[in-house]
Amino acid sequence: MSHDLESHVHESARRARAAALDLRAVPRATKDAALEAMADALIARTDEIVAANALDVSAARESGTGEHIIDRLRLDADRVAAMAQGTRDVAALADPVGEVVRGSTLANGLQLRQVRVPIGVIGMIYEGRPNVTADAAAICLKAGNAVLLRGSGSAARSNEAITAVLRTAIASVGLPEDAIQAIDPSDRSSSTALLKARGLVDLVIPRGGAGLIQTVVREAQVPVIETGTGNVHVYVDADADLAMALDIVVNAKTQRTSVCNAAESLLVHKSVADEFLPRVVAALRERDVTIHGDPAFAATDSAVVAATDEDYATEYLSLDIAARVVGSFEEAVAHIRTYSSGHTEAIVTGSLATAQRFTAAVDAAAIMINASTRFTDGGEMGMGAEIGISTQKLHARGPMGLPEMTTTTFVVTGDGHIR
Template identity: 70%
Template structure:
């Protein structure tokens, strides 16, 4: 059976499931989400055993440590996945929400209401937690999910999907609301990208190469998620103790995620005091620093190149530079930023306002770690991805971002003259 035929079959089943999901009440959907969470924990041994197969295969293939970290599931991470599903259940149902409404001069009642997309396709790399996050958000927002994870996580994804499908069915909803896209080759990915009319929207989540390929080759409408070349700028008016905590947390709390800091900028007026402290602290955490001339005065700092400033390391590495003023920091960020998250550490309200107004990113932090750019941390429950584009959705995408709208117009026999 060809990849196109396989995709058509699962997409048609997803379409049928989406019709039922669109009409499901919040109570039914929330019950299914709680069942999904309960079953993930109840069947944790089989999920973790499947994940161990993927991790062992990745390590045998010599995968980098950050990739293995993204792939690995633990009891704690599995509990987090279950809690994410419960958090989504606790949120208001976006379907049917009235975005705006009015009564026209001719008496027509006009309402714009939120509705599901229908069938949402996800193409994502490594991180098997995305399987549960995406399934949960799609279900709550009334969408059927077609999930295409990477071959590196195929055992984990298959085990998680089986658990979720069983839980959904136990709640009276169609199991086909959650489906893995069949196939491990790129042919299945291409077939999904070309399933226009069967799949309503496609969301890629992963590295720059994957995202670029989906955006450029897909005939299905795409919501683009982006890589995270994330900066922390320590201003002349920064509380340096606070700045040190924020830099360390942004860089080292978890390196393999898109909201981890990849570049450090320090105002020249505080460089003499801050550089020795931050370099020592980063090096104690085994972070390799790729720095400019000022940073390279310190032992162990590697000279930075343009490639370093453009790199999303996703590892214990960071690029760094001293800048003469706030405007130079903004200019540096404009040149190298991927538009994901940028942060300023400052006690100067005017500097904070200038930075937040001038920096173009999906999220801008003031005196807070970049690690907070996350749907769960923002109170959205789990997230389906972080959009760095500017149409439809930007930033962490939760329930509302997984809906479109339609106009409902109610009259009493009015005709247009």
């Protein structure tokens, strides 16, 4: 990494820190006005954003990028409109800054309050999806933070266009442009410089594949929240309503394949396998899903590919699913514990007791009972746009919305108290 590049990134971080200090005292009304201005600008400049994105998509196709990755990268008018609506949704949410998490009057008369405050400067390192640029900027701004956005080279033109739109918008209501900055992705070392900006950057959030996340965790000298991969399972229990199970499996796998909350593995209890396997295999095959299955699945349809241990450990992000029949609830849980990435796990069952056992036995950021895994999403959970889904256990876990982008300060009020 060149000294000039590191200096440039760190100078951006210094400007972000100055902007973050200004944002701490900005009232909700001003932040919401900025968010509305951002949404209006995204709509007004849609053609400009889509044109920049078309260049990224074209370059990706020319380089042989897979279609599931291009789907993440692609923007059209509807997707830009969704970005704008996500920004408006954030504006409509309660401001977490100033919320009293807990408070009490101590025995000596001191009044104690634990209050939410902005984190400061947040660095985002992410792959592919340019919508993350708008989502992250909106959430960070509403929570009083400045954000440094280091997207991938594949989305460089898209992210540059979106960032320029957002910076102009917030400046129009008097907020510092440097609260939203893009880090040049043309040199991989810019990520390293961001990760080494200790004292300038308060938190880094990686969002992308396992390789990106592990690189960030390994190299970071600043705190990191991991947004883990999604090796997501659906377990069809002995007491499942099989019509419901079929709908859930098909939705979880095929509604959108290139996202972390899509199902990647299917487990079916042996007592319902004879009835359920032909139905689910036919439904998935009808939607062009390749099934990597155990002998029971292979016996159902000759198109089933023999599954390997690697298949069960894979986050496909494509029209592929690993599948097997399990002999018991305990075997299903053991399989999930072996291969789960801790993102989302689902059970389909008519037994309340079994659902409760599953919730207690499975360790994941989100657990779905008789519902598609696709609901592990900040918007679907009523949080507005999310900045990512944390699979770690400290500070934030699951979809990260506004409260997760704050820390706390203890405010102690006395009346001349001395110790």
